[in-house]
Amino acid sequence: MNKPVNLSATSASVTIGQRQLTIQEVLQIARGGHAVTLSTEPAFRQRIEQGANLLAGLLENNGSVYGVNTGYGDSCTVNIPPELVAELPLHLTRYHGCGLGAYLDDEATLAVLVCRLNSLARGYSAVRWPLLEQLTHLINHRILPQIPEEGSVGASGDLTPLSYVAAALVGEREVRYRGRLQPAADVLQSLQLSPIKLAPKEGLAIMNGTAVMTALACLAWQRAEYLSRLCCRLTAMASVALLGNRGHFNPRLFAAKPHAGQNQAAAWIFADLSDESNAVIRLQDRYSIRCAPHVIGITRDALGWMQRDIENELNSANDNPLIDPDTGELLHGGHFYGGHIAFAMDSLKNAVANLADLMDRQLALLVDSRYNHGLSQNLSGSQGERAAINHGFKAVQIGASAWTAEALKLTMPASVFSRSTECHNQDKVSMGTIAARDCLRVLTLTEQVASALIMATCQGIALRQQQQATPLTAEVAAFIKQCQSHSAFLDEDRPLEAELRHFCELIRNEHWELYSHE
Numbered sequence: 001m002n003k004p005v006n007l008s009a010t011s012a013s014v015t016i017g018q019r020q021l022t023i024q025e026v027l028q029i030a031r032g033g034h035a036v037t038l039s040t041e042p043a044f045r046q047r048i049e050q051g052a053n054l055l056a057g058l059l060e061n062n063g064s065v066y067g068v069n070t071g072y073g074d075s076c077t078v079n080i081p082p083e084l085v086a087e088l089p090l091h092l093t094r095y096h097g098c099g100l101g102a103y104l105d106d107e108a109t110l111a112v113l114v115c116r117l118n119s120l121a122r123g124y125s126a127v128r129w130p131l132l133e134q135l136t137h138l139i140n141h142r143i144l145p146q147i148p149e150e151g152s153v154g155a156s157g158d159l160t161p162l163s164y165v166a167a168a169l170v171g172e173r174e175v176r177y178r179g180r181l182q183p184a185a186d187v188l189q190s191l192q193l194s195p196i197k198l199a200p201k202e203g204l205a206i207m208n209g210t211a212v213m214t215a216l217a218c219l220a221w222q223r224a225e226y227l228s229r230l231c232c233r234l235t236a237m238a239s240v241a242l243l244g245n246r247g248h249f250n251p252r253l254f255a256a257k258p259h260a261g262q263n264q265a266a267a268w269i270f271a272d273l274s275d276e277s278n279a280v281i282r283l284q285d286r287y288s289i290r291c292a293p294h295v296i297g298i299t300r301d302a303l304g305w306m307q308r309d310i311e312n313e314l315n316s317a318n319d320n321p322l323i324d325p326d327t328g329e330l331l332h333g334g335h336f337y338g339g340h341i342a343f344a345m346d347s348l349k350n351a352v353a354n355l356a357d358l359m360d361r362q363l364a365l366l367v368d369s370r371y372n373h374g375l376s377q378n379l380s381g382s383q384g385e386r387a388a389i390n391h392g393f394k395a396v397q398i399g400a401s402a403w404t405a406e407a408l409k410l411t412m413p414a415s416v417f418s419r420s421t422e423c424h425n426q427d428k429v430s431m432g433t434i435a436a437r438d439c440l441r442v443l444t445l446t447e448q449v450a451s452a453l454i455m456a457t458c459q460g461i462a463l464r465q466q467q468q469a470t471p472l473t474a475e476v477a478a479f480i481k482q483c484q485s486h487s488a489f490l491d492e493d494r495p496l497e498a499e500l501r502h503f504c505e506l507i508r509n510e511h512w513e514l515y516s517h518e
């Protein structure tokens, strides 16, 4: 998790406020260098100010507001003396400064800031306008709080990781700025930005929500979307190398089974296979080829409902309590509960790990001369006497087995591991942040398996071409040519780590346009 982002915000910007934000827009900011702008519609600013004024009014009239003049969580029965109310939010940020583990990388951190900003911009959180502005400054200057990944149960919101966002806003702890870890206070000062002084509910508003898991879910969704396309391309290539049967992907076959994503996967694979029919070796290919649309289709279909749920969470007010700026009502509830994201991420990691398994099985067919229909053992390109010392893709396949096993191991759902915590106030929690982190790790491992399969399918097709005319579609031929420019035909053994890593990088950067015309 340490991919540097494009640090120079481009002139393009995404508007926050009075509209629905999409996963794509979060990515444009987190990965694409876009800036954010707060909506200039007067109604938006009025709505935000209305919420903050309503809260101030409630306090003036001695109203009791959870987390404003009470202690936090189970300590809600403790009343805070009026003279200490102002100090309370800073305490919240500080006692949650206990995160551990690796730090979120630049793109994840930016996505977290955007998710939090968008939620606060719903107008239910009673934060002041300058707080929204300070968040936009962090985003647009790429001032990135150093956020540890671990320590959220995902249902008092992502309290602990988000305390690092709050800390940066008030000029505490450390941020990454222009590639260096520095005290937040110094960076704010160097940009002539004043640290925020948190108003009574603002600590809770920043921290008591699902922004970390939602941000990670946006990143995971996009990676899974691309990877599922790549799986279709690689299935077609494996089929070419193995002299598979194009008929398994015939649209007329799929018309009889109406899962839309599965149909799409089959159509893409079918389009990638030339209609100049190969001599089919087996009437029916093994399942990792024949049922590939059925496996990939699960991810494709699930991406639809996941997008709906992720974007609903992204566009929700997910803190507590809420103040309805329209009615003035104070609403106490549990919107920091990230159950939808937890379920989506637990499901996505399962679907993606199945892609790893599918590709691992395809690789297993390719390297084994008992199943690869006449290709060499281990796909070695070496011939004659030297063939004896060359081992081709043997170790790469062992590696793919290891990556696949690790991905499959991580599919244990996190959401079922709810722990009662915080003196049984939080006695049912979502674990959505853990689910999202698992999902990203599963994606990384599965991208590694895909890298191995890119190299193996290119090699397999090259070997097949040495034996016989091998008809290829223009798209697949171009794809292979590009891949071969990054990794040459393997005849004599050589260390392949750098090439595998390079392909992982290309996948992460969505280097190839895959079926983008559709």
Ligand SMILES: N[C@@H](Cc1ccc(O)cc1)C(=O)O
Pocket (backbone or CB within 6 Å): 072, 073, 074, 092, 155, 156, 157, 159, 208, 320, 321, 336, 422
């Ligand atoms: N999420 C809790 C608030 C909370 C905040 C901080 C804590 O340390 C614990 C709980 C609620 O809204 O009820």
